[in-house]
Amino acid sequence: MSEQEKLQEFEARIARGEKIEPGDWMPEEYRKQLIRMISQHAHSEIVGMLPEGAWITRAPTLRRKITLLAKVQDEGGHGQYLYHAAETLGATRAEMIDALLTGKAKYASVFNYPSLTWADMGMIGWLVDGAAIMNQTMLAHCSYGPYSRAMVRICTEETFHKKQGMEQVIKYARGTPPQKAMVQDALNRWWWPVLMMFGPHDSNSPNSAQLIRWGVKTKTNDELRQEFINKTAPDLQLLGLKIPDPALHYDEASDNWISGEIDWDEFWRVVKGDGPCNKERLAARRDAHENGAWVREALNAYAERFEGEG
Amino acid sequence: MPNNSLANKILSVADDSFILGHRNSEWAGHAPILEEDIAFANIALDELGHAQLWYELYQELTGAEPDRVIFFRSAAEWRNTQLVELPKGDWAFSMTRQFLFDVYENVSLERLVHSTNPRVQEIATKIRTEEIYHLRHTSNWVKRLGLGTDESHARMQRALDELWTYALQLFVPLENERELIAENVVPDLGILRDAWQEKTVTHLSASGLQIPENIDSVPNLRAEHTEHLAELLQDLQQVARSEKFGVEW
Amino acid sequence: MDSQWQIYQVFEKERADLPHRNAGSVHASDAEMALENARDVFVRRPNCLSLWVVPERAIFSKTVEELQDNAWRTEMQNTSAEESYLVFQKQGQTARETFVVHVGDVAANSPQQALERALETFDDKNVFVWWIVPERAIIKNEASDAPSMFEPAHWKKYRNHLSYPVEPIMRELKSAQEMLEE
Ligand SMILES: [Fe+2]
Ligand SMILES: [Fe+2]
Ligand SMILES: [Fe+2]
Numbered sequence: 065m066s067e068q069e070k071l072q073e074f075e076a077r078i079a080r081g082e083k084i085e086p087g088d089w090m091p092e093e094y095r096k097q098l099i100r101m102i103s104q105h106a107h108s109e110i111v112g113m114l115p116e117g118a119w120i121t122r123a124p125t126l127r128r129k130i131t132l133l134a135k136v137q138d139e140g141g142h143g144q145y146l147y148h149a150a151e152t153l154g155a156t157r158a159e160m161i162d163a164l165l166t167g168k169a170k171y172a173s174v175f176n177y178p179s180l181t182w183a184d185m186g187m188i189g190w191l192v193d194g195a196a197i198m199n200q201t202m203l204a205h206c207s208y209g210p211y212s213r214a215m216v217r218i219c220t221e222e223t224f225h226k227k228q229g230m231e232q233v234i235k236y237a238r239g240t241p242p243q244k245a246m247v248q249d250a251l252n253r254w255w256w257p258v259l260m261m262f263g264p265h266d267s268n269s270p271n272s273a274q275l276i277r278w279g280v281k282t283k284t285n286d287e288l289r290q291e292f293i294n295k296t297a298p299d300l301q302l303l304g305l306k307i308p309d310p311a312l313h314y315d316e317a318s319d320n321w322i323s324g325e326i327d328w329d330e331f332w333r334v335v336k337g338d339g340p341c342n343k344e345r346l347a348a349r350r351d352a353h354e355n356g357a358w359v360r361e362a363l364n365a366y367a368e369r370f371e372g373e374g
Numbered sequence: 375m376p377n378n379s380l381a382n383k384i385l386s387v388a389d390d391s392f393i394l395g396h397r398n399s400e401w402a403g404h405a406p407i408l409e410e411d412i413a414f415a416n417i418a419l420d421e422l423g424h425a426q427l428w429y430e431l432y433q434e435l436t437g438a439e440p441d442r443v444i445f446f447r448s449a450a451e452w453r454n455t456q457l458v459e460l461p462k463g464d465w466a467f468s469m470t471r472q473f474l475f476d477v478y479e480n481v482s483l484e485r486l487v488h489s490t491n492p493r494v495q496e497i498a499t500k501i502r503t504e505e506i507y508h509l510r511h512t513s514n515w516v517k518r519l520g521l522g523t524d525e526s527h528a529r530m531q532r533a534l535d536e537l538w539t540y541a542l543q544l545f546v547p548l549e550n551e552r553e554l555i556a557e558n559v560v561p562d563l564g565i566l567r568d569a570w571q572e573k574t575v576t577h578l579s580a581s582g583l584q585i586p587e588n589i590d591s592v593p594n595l596r597a598e599h600t601e602h603l604a605e606l607l608q609d610l611q612q613v614a615r616s617e618k619f620g621v622e623w
Numbered sequence: 624m625d626s627q628w629q630i631y632q633v634f635e636k637e638r639a640d641l642p643h644r645n646a647g648s649v650h651a652s653d654a655e656m657a658l659e660n661a662r663d664v665f666v667r668r669p670n671c672l673s674l675w676v677v678p679e680r681a682i683f684s685k686t687v688e689e690l691q692d693n694a695w696r697t698e699m700q701n702t703s704a705e706e707s708y709l710v711f712q713k714q715g716q717t718a719r720e721t722f723v724v725h726v727g728d729v730a731a732n733s734p735q736q737a738l739e740r741a742l743e744t745f746d747d748k749n750v751f752v753w754w755i756v757p758e759r760a761i762i763k764n765e766a767s768d769a770p771s772m773f774e775p776a777h778w779k780k781y782r783n784h785l786s787y788p789v790e791p792i793m794r795e796l797k798s799a800q801e802m803l804e805e
Contacts, residue, residue: 083716085752087686113403120399121606124614124623125441126392126429129399130422131781136402137415137667138782144408144664148647157627157650182613182623209713209721214647216718221668227787232623234792240621302796348404353625356406358529359465360626362522363652369521370653407627409649413663420775500778507771511659518652 078279083209086152094278097271098208099153101280103160106146108172109139110164111345115179116188124182131228132185138221145214152210165350167337174257176339183236183243187250189229191258194296197222198288199262207279237303251300252308259323260331262289290320297321379550380491381435382453383560385443386548386596388428389454392444393603394475395421396610400462413511417472420504427497434493445614449604453596457540459603466519466529467537473512474541474574479505481569485561494559513577520581531583538586545570546594631657631762632682634725635665636673643675645711645723645754651676654762662764662772669776674764681760683734685753690742698735705730706757708737710745713752723754 065073070089077084084090117136123129147157163169174192179185200222204215236247263285266272275281283291298321300307311324333339398418405411429440457475462468483505486498519526545567554560575585614623628650634643646665651657657676665671685695708731713723726745731737737755764772780786 081716083721083751085686085713087684087752088688110403110408117403120402121396121609122613124445126422126426126444127781128623129396130419130426133399133402133415133419133422134667134779134782137412137419140403140408140411140415141664141667144412144649145647147408151630151648158625161627162625204718212718213721216721217647221782223784224782224787227784227789230789231787234789235622240617242616243621299793302793302800352404352406355404356465357625358523358525359406359519360628360652362526363518363628363656364626365526366518366522367653407650409651409660409664412667413660416663416667419779423778503771504775507662507775510768510771514655514659518656 075278078207082207083212084207085209093274094208094280095153097275097278098211098280099150099155101275102146102150102153102211103155103163104170104172106143106150106160107164107169108175109143109146111171111175111349112192113139113143114345114348115175115177115341116185118179119182119185122182123185128185128232131224135189135225135228138225141221142214142218145217146211149208149210149214161353165346165353167346170335172261173331173334173339174254174261176334176341176345177253177257178341180253181246181250183232183246183250184254186229186232186236186247187254189225189227190233191229191254191296192261193222193225193229195258195261195292197226198292198295202281202283202288205279205282211280233300233305234303237305248305251305255308256326256330257334259289259293259326260334262286262292264328264331293321293323294319379548379553380559381432382548383551383554384428384432384435384494386453388425388432388443389452389596390458390475390544391421391428392425393452393454393606394458394472395419395425396606397458397460397462398468398472401468406465414468417508417511420508424501424504427501431493431497441614442619445611446619447607449599449607450597452599452603452607454599454603455540455543455596456593456598456600456603457537457543459600459606460537460540461602463533464529466526467533469512469515469519470530470533471537471541472508473516473577474537475544476505476509476512477573477577478541478544478566478570480509481566481573482561485566488558489560490558516577516583517581520578520583527582530581534578534583535586539590539592542567542589542592543594543596546592546596548596628652629657630679631661631676632679633661633665634675634677635661635671637670639672642725643673644725648679649676654678658762658764666773666776667779668782669773669779671773671776673769674772676762677756677760681756683738683755685738687751687753690753695735696739703732705732706759708734708741709756709758709761710737710741711752711754711756712745712750714749716751723752728758 071091074090113136116132120129120133120136123132147160150160151157160169164171179188197219200215200219204212204219206212206215233247236243263269266284266286269285272281272284276284297307297312309324313322315322395418398414398421401411402415403411405414426440429443432443433439457471483498483502486494487502489495489498516530519530521527545563547563551560551563555562578585629652630648631651632648633646635646636643649657649660649664651660654676658674661674661676708729710726710729711723712726714720729737729740729744731740734755734757738753741753741755
C-alpha cells in the first residue's frame with residue numbers, strides 16, 4: 065500500500081467510527097498532534113494540583129478538607145492516566161516531564177493564576193472543572209483508543225469535582241457578607257481565565273480543522289466555549305452573582321449568551337510563560353522532581369539488588 | 375467518671391490521626407513520583423477519615439462538634455503527640471514517621487476490635503482494614519529506602535534517630551487511663567509498647583537500620599507541644615476563624 | 624534521563640461476572656510496588672474485586688491491522704517449553720466495549736504460537752486487538768489481601784457526586800425566580 069492509500073484507509077476507519085490502537089498505522093502528524101495534546105493535558109492535570117493543593121491545609125471544615133484532598137489527588141490520577149495514553153504513542157514519561165520542567169511543553173494557562181482566597185476553591189471546582197468536563201466529554205469519543213479510554217475514566221470521576229465547587233459557591237453566595245464578597249471576588253478573577261481555557265478563536269486555531277477531520281475533536285473551541293457560557297452564566301446570575309463582563313447578554317434569536325471579547329493579549333502572554341504564577345508553578349514541580357530523585361534512584365537500586373526475591 | 379476518661383482517650387487518638395493526616399496532605403502535588411503522590415494522599419485521606427470517626431464518638435460522649443474541636447482550639451488544648459506535629463521533612467522523614475505510627479495503630483487496633491465498648495469496637499474494626507494496608511505499604515517503603523542507596527539509607531537512619539524518642543510518647547498513658555484498661559475498653563499501653571517495639575525493631579533491622587540507643591527524655595504531657603503545632607494551627611484555622619463558629623462553609 | 628521506573632499494565636475485575644480488563648498502567652520499581660500502586664491509582668472508587676499487574680515488556684500484542692502482515696508468524700521460536708498464556712481481546716468500539724479484556728487461556732511454547740492458537744480457539748469476529756501474556760509474568764493480589772485493598776473504597780462517599788446535592792437547590796431558585804417574573 066502506498067502512503068496515500070494508507071492515509072485513505074486510515075481516514076475511512078475513522079469515518080466508520082473505529083478507534084485507532086497502538087500498533088495501527090497512523091499519519092505521523094496524527095501521532096505528533098496527539099502526543100502534543102495528551103501530554104499538555106497531562107501536564108495541566110499535574111500543575112492543576114497546585115493552586116488547589118495550597119488550600120488543603122486551610123480548608124475551613126473537616127468535610128471540605130477531605131473533599132479537597134480527594135479532588136487534588138484525583139487530578140494526579142488524571143495526569144497519570146493521560147501520561148499512560150501518551151506513552152502508548154511512543155513518548156516516555158521522563159521525556160514529557162523534562163519538557164514540562166524545561167518550559168518546552170505547555171499546559172492549561174488557567175493554572176497560572178493565583179488562588180487567593182478560600183472561595184477560589186468553590187469557583188475553581190465549578191468553573192474550571194466544569195469547563196474541563198465539557199472538553200473531556202467530547203474527548204471520550206476521540207478516535208485514538210487509549211486517549212478515549214482515559215477520558216471515559218476521567219469523566220466519571222470529574223462529576224464530584226464540579227459539584228463540590230458548586231455547593232460551595234451556592235453556600236457563600238447566600239452566606240454572610242464577607243462570604244458573599246469573597247465569592248464575588250473569586251468570580252471576578254476566574255471568569256475570564258476560564259473562558260480562555262477553551263483556547264483561541266476557531267479562526268486562530270490552525271490545528272482545529274484537521275483534528276476534527278481525524279476524529280480527535282468533534283467540536284471547535286468556540287462551540288465548546290459557547291456551550292459553557294450558556295450552561296453557566298444563568299446559574300451564576302440566579303445566585304445573585306455578577307459576571308464581570310458588561311457586554312454579556314442573552315440573544316433570543318440564537319438562544320445564546322453572548323460574551324464580550326476575551327483579552328487575547330493576556331491569553332498569549334500567559335500561554336507564553338508570562339502569567340502571574342508561571343514561574344512559581346514550574347518551580348514547585350521542579351522542586352518535587354529534584355527532591356524526589358534520590359527516592360526514585362533508591363527504589364531502582366533496591367530492585368536491582370533483590371530482583372526476584374519479592 | 376469513666377466517661378470522661380474515655381472522652382479524653384478518644385480525643386487523643388483523634389488528634390493524633392488528624393494532625394498526621396494534615397501533615398501528610400502537604401505532600402499532595404509534591405511527592406517523588408506520581409503514583410506515590412496518589413498513594414500517600416490515600417493514606418492522608420484515611421487518617422483524616424479515622425479522625426472523623428473518633429471525633430464523632432467524642433461528640434457522642436461530650437457534645438462537642440468535630441469542627442469546633444478542630445478549628446476553635448488553641449495549641450495547649452490539643453492532645454496529639456509531638457511526633458505527628460513535626461514538619462513533614464524529607465520523604466524519608468515522612469515515610470519513617472508514617473511507618474512508626476502505622477505499627478502503633480496496628481498493634482493497638484488488633485486489641486481495640488475486642489474493646490468492651492461497642493462503639494470503640496465498631497470504629498476500630500472499620501479502621502483496621504485500612505491500617506493493614508497502610509502498614510504493608512509503609513513497611514515496603516522503609517525496606518526499600520533502608521536498603522536502597524547509601525543516600526537513602528543515610529536519610530532513613532537520620533529520620534529514625536530523630537523520630538524514635540518522639541514515637542515513644544505514643545505509649546505514655548493519660549491520666550485515669552488505668553480505669554479504661556481495667557474495664558477492657560482500651561489495651562494496656564505497656565503491652566502495646568512491647569508489641570510495637572518487637573515489630574518495629576524486627577523490620578527496621580531487616581531494613582538495614584539501627585535502632586537508636588540514646589533515648590532523650592520522652593515528652594510526657596499531651597498538652598505540651600513544640601512550636602510547630604502553633605504554626606500548623608494558624609494555617610489550619612485561619613479560614614474557619616474568619617467567621618464565628620456556626621457559619622456554614 | 625531521569626528514571627520513572629518500569630511500566631506495568633494493570634488489569635482490574637469490576638464485577639464477579641465480568642472478566643479482568645486493562646485499566647491503564649502504573650510505573651513501579653518492582654512487582655510488589657506495582658500491585659500497590661495499581662491499587663492506589665485505580666481503586667480510589669468502589670469497583671474492584673481483583674487486580675493483576677504485568678510488566679509491559681511481557682505482553683505480546685497485535686492489532687487486527689498488524690495481523691494482516693504475516694511476518695509475526697515467521698518470528699516464531701519454539702525453543703522454550705510449553706506454558707500457559709492468557710489471551711486478551713478488545714471486542715468493540717463503543718465506550719463500554721473499547722477496553723482490552725481477558726477471554727481465556729492457551730498452552731503454547733512461544734507468544735507467537737499462543738497467538739496462533741488463540742486465533743483458532745477464540746471467536747475473532749469483532750476483535751480489534753489481541754494481547755498475549757505468559758501466565759508466569761502476571762502478578763495477582765492474594766485473595767486474603769482483598770479486603771484491605773478493595774473494601775475501603777466503598778466508604779469514601781466523598782468521591783461520589785451524590786454527596787453534593789446541588790440540583791434541588793438550583794431548581795428551587797429557578798422556580799422562585801420564574802414565579803417572580805410572572
Ligand atoms: Fe481532572
Ligand atoms: Fe477535576
Ligand atoms: Fe495509618
